[in-house]
Amino acid sequence: MTIKENLTNIISKFxxxxxxxxYAKVIPYFKKYWFRTLLALGLAIPIGxxxxxxxxxxxxxxxxxMVDKTxxxxxxxxxxxxxxxxxxxLLNYLSTYMNAWVGGKVTNDLKKTLYNKLMHKDATFFDTxxxxxxxxxxxxxxxxxxxSLLNNLKTGISRVFSSFSLVCxxxxxxxxxxxxxxxxxxxxxxxxxxxxxxxxxxxxKSESAGGRIITAYNEAFAGNKVVTAYNLYEHQSKLFDKDxxxxxxxxxxxxxxxxxxxxxxxxxxxxxxxxxIGLGSYMIVKGVITSGNFVSFITALIMLYTPxxxxxxxxxxxxxxxxxxxxxxxxxxxxxxxRDKENAKKLTGLYDSIEFKNVKFEYKKNKPVLKDVxxxxxxxxxxxxxxxxxGGKSTIVNLIPRFYDIKSxxxxxxxxxxxDLSLESLRNNISVVFQDNFLFSxxxxxxxMLGNLNAxxxxxxxxxxxxxxxxxxxxxxxxxxxxxxxxGVLLSGGQKQRIGIARAFLKDAPILILDxxxxxxxxxxxxxxxxxxxxxxxxxxxFVIAHRLTTVQNADRIAVIKNGELVEIGxxxxxxxxxxxxxxxxxxxxxxxxxxxx
Numbered sequence: 001m002t003i004k005e006n007l008t009n010i011i012s013k014f015x016x017x018x019x020x021x022x023y024a025k026v027i028p029y030f031k032k033y034w035f036r037t038l039l040a041l042g043l044a045i046p047i048g049x050x051x052x053x054x055x056x057x058x059x060x061x062x063x064x065x066m067v068d069k070t071x072x073x074x075x076x077x078x079x080x081x082x083x084x085x086x087x088x089x090l091l092n093y094l095s096t097y098m099n100a101w102v103g104g105k106v107t108n109d110l111k112k113t114l115y116n117k118l119m120h121k122d123a124t125f126f127d128t129x130x131x132x133x134x135x136x137x138x139x140x141x142x143x144x145x146x147x148s149l150l151n152n153l154k155t156g157i158s159r160v161f162s163s164f165s166l167v168c169x170x171x172x173x174x175x176x177x178x179x180x181x182x183x184x185x186x187x188x189x190x191x192x193x194x195x196x197x198x199x200x201x202x203x204x205k206s207e208s209a210g211g212r213i214i215t216a217y218n219e220a221f222a223g224n225k226v227v228t229a230y231n232l233y234e235h236q237s238k239l240f241d242k243d244x245x246x247x248x249x250x251x252x253x254x255x256x257x258x259x260x261x262x263x264x265x266x267x268x269x270x271x272x273x274x275x276x277i278g279l280g281s282y283m284i285v286k287g288v289i290t291s292g293n294f295v296s297f298i299t300a301l302i303m304l305y306t307p308x309x310x311x312x313x314x315x316x317x318x319x320x321x322x323x324x325x326x327x328x329x330x331x332x333x334x335x336x337x338x339r340d341k342e343n344a345k346k347l348t349g350l351y352d353s354i355e356f357k358n359v360k361f362e363y364k365k366n367k368p369v370l371k372d373v374x375x376x377x378x379x380x381x382x383x384x385x386x387x388x389x390x391g392g393k394s395t396i397v398n399l400i401p402r403f404y405d406i407k408s409x410x411x412x413x414x415x416x417x418x419x420d421l422s423l424e425s426l427r428n429n430i431s432v433v434f435q436d437n438f439l440f441s442x443x444x445x446x447x448x449m450l451g452n453l454n455a456x457x458x459x460x461x462x463x464x465x466x467x468x469x470x471x472x473x474x475x476x477x478x479x480x481x482x483x484x485x486x487x488g489v490l491l492s493g494g495q496k497q498r499i500g501i502a503r504a505f506l507k508d509a510p511i512l513i514l515d516x517x518x519x520x521x522x523x524x525x526x527x528x529x530x531x532x533x534x535x536x537x538x539x540x541x542x543f544v545i546a547h548r549l550t551t552v553q554n555a556d557r558i559a560v561i562k563n564g565e566l567v568e569i570g571x572x573x574x575x576x577x578x579x580x581x582x583x584x585x586x587x588x589x590x591x592x593x594x595x596x597x598x
Contacts, residue, residue: 025329026149029106037150040098043091044154048161050088054081055169055300099150107146110328114138117331122338123403124363131218132211137331141324148321159307169300173293174283177276181301184272188265188305202253209247216240269305276301338402344422347429350510350541351414353378354400358409361395369395371564372409377557379510382542384552386586387561393545396561397513400543401430431509433533435516437500439488444473445480447488447499451506463505466535467498468528494529501532512537514544518551549587558583 030037057080118138170178220227220236227236280294289297354377361370370392377383385393398404399411402418411418418426431451439447448463449455455463464470464480472495476482488496497517504512517533518526530551537544546552553572560568560575560583568575568583575583 025332026106026110026145026325029109029146030102032109033102033105036098037102040095040102040150041153041157043095043098044157045161047088047091047095048158048163049165050084050091051162051303052165052169052300053084055166055296055303056172057081057296095154099154103147103150106150107142110142110146111139114142114328114331117334120336120339122336122405123398124337127363130211130215132213132215135214136211137327141327144321144324145328149325152321162307163304166300166304170297170304173297173300174280174289176283176288177280177297180275180279181272181304184268184275185304188268202250202257205250209243209250212243213240213247216243272305273298273301338405338423340422341420345416345420345425347413347416347421347425349429350379353412353414354511354541355412355415356396356409357412359396359399359406359411360408361392361399361404361406363404368407369564370406373561373564373566374409375559375566375569377541377543379541380539381556382537382544382554384555384558385543385545385561386549386552386558386583388586391561392564393561394515397432397515397543397545400511400513401427401432429509430511430513431504431507432513432515433497433500433504433517433536437496437503439484439491439496439499441483441485443478443481443483444476444499447484448480448502448506451503452508455506459506463502466505467502467532469495469498469502472498494526497529498532501529501536504536510540512540512542514542514546516545516547518546518548549583549590560586 115138118134167178167182170181216236216239227233276298280289280297283289284291284294356373356375359370359373360368362368373392373396375383385396387393395404399406400418402423405419413421413426440450445460448460451463452459460480464473473479473482484490488499491499500517514533514537518529544552544555552558555571557569557571558575559566560581562582568578568581570578575581576587578584
């Protein structure tokens with residue numbers, strides 16, 4: 001076994017909770033700012049060591065002035081105390097400033113890494129997590145852990161050197177009294193070693209409940225119209241009140257488990273001071289120590305014990321910081337479920353076909369969504385997927401760009417499994433227009449340009465023209481530079497869809513997926529958007545999911561999906577002539593509804 005392995009085993013025995021291991025994961029983020037980090041932490045050494053100056057200086061002052069009452073008093077001692085204290089204060093300010101600077105920089109760097117990790121999470125992750133969880137894990141934890149890491153290190157270093165220097169003062173004045181003081185100190189600190197185990201489970205629950213509070217605020221913002229339309233004010237308030245009460249009760253449980261620490265330490269410290277005063281008085285009378293020794297000792301002892309009394313109050317914050325660091329390391333170590341294989345191939349376009357071969361898929365274990373689906377789509381073909389809701393149509397198209405990975409079978413592009421292709425090249429060759437295209441806060445220009453950040457002004461104008469956006473943009477005072485609000489709340493459904501289509505035009509990918517792109521629109525808006533879609537479909541291989549069958553009658557082939565199975569396939573004419581066929585039944589049902597409406 002190597003020296004490194006031996007050290008690792010030794011550390012793991014003493015670090016059962018993995019705290020040192022977690023710190024080691026974050027330490028590299030400080031290397032970029034190593035000089036300022038070392039300066040901030042290095043200043044803690046003299047800050048702590050200078051605590052002993054006041055206590056030590058009281059011995060000669062007390063013996064000469066207060067006891068001997070000599071006129072030759074050491075006048076320089078008060079001046080030195082002020083000088084040393086002022087120096088300590090200045091160093092403390094510099095250390096605090098350096099701590100804040102380094103902590104802020106490291107927090108930002110860590111957030112950049114965490115944000116990048118978040119961006120590469122697979123769709124399953126986002127399907128099962130709330131916005132509150134995301135905010136807590138990828139933003140709030142970084143603030144808590146980084147600032148606490150530096151502050152704890154600074155406080156720890158300062159306290160170690162302060163304690164060492166003060167213990168030296170205790171030993172200098174009386175080794176007998178020092179033994180009592182040190183024994184009491186050890187007894188007071190021991191309970192803190194059990195703190196993590198006491199509150200870890202409750203703190204985890206409290207943090208999770210806090211995440212639900214954030215989710216509630218986000219839902220109040222995003223779902224404000226639903227709340228208003230259905231008069232859900234009281235209902236949502238009750239749910240929010242319930243979450244708040246849960247957070248309160250969990251907080252009280254933590255207080256129950258940690259609140260006794262501070263008074264217990266006060267009691268133990270007072271016992272130590274009482275014992276020292278009792279024994280010290282006896283030693284003064286017997287002439288073992290001088291009054292100056294005793295006053296200097298008591299001063300050093302109080303300075304040593306005071307921070308210890310406050311540790312109980314800080315236990316919760318310390319554990320929150322450690323748990324935040326633990327969650328951060330978990331995210332940093334997480335490996336994306338959907339990622340490139342080693343030596344993944346690069347997709348440069350579509351030259352022949354896309355084939356689904358015995359594809360099986362499930363979101364939840366043992367609950368199949370697709371059951372042995374097989375079909376082939378040739379280059380340039382328009383392939384429509386129809387069927388009742390929940391049948392698996394959207395799942396099929398979501399598997400092509402690997403939003404999810406299949407359970408078994410294969411999806412081949414020109415004979416190459418999509419899992420053998422690099423994700424970047426695969427997705428560069430696919431454009432998607434969703435039922436509800438997400439628009440980012442910013443301008444219309446910003447959102448269209450997401451299709452191709454390097455597009456020229458001419459390409460942008462062409463995309464706008466082909467998406468039938470010209471009249472709308474020209475009607476706006478600021479045109480393309482009009483701010484659309486968060487998630488495009490200032491736009492209609494048809495306008496959002498056309499911006500999504502313009503985005504797809506700019507991307508100019510050979511494979512196009514249209515996931516019910518017109519199903520949420522009224523007839524007038526659908527007509528305009530459908531014209532834009534027809535422009536977009538030209539010279540591309542198209543997968544189109546449609547609820548209204550009239551929009552896919554001209555597709556080269558139509559696949560009918562029912563309960564995860566491909567039950568019929570053919571063009572409109574072929575399918576409509578199948579006696580008792582599912583497609584025929586769906587089409588006639590919709591046609592009957594249209595006739596009734598007319």
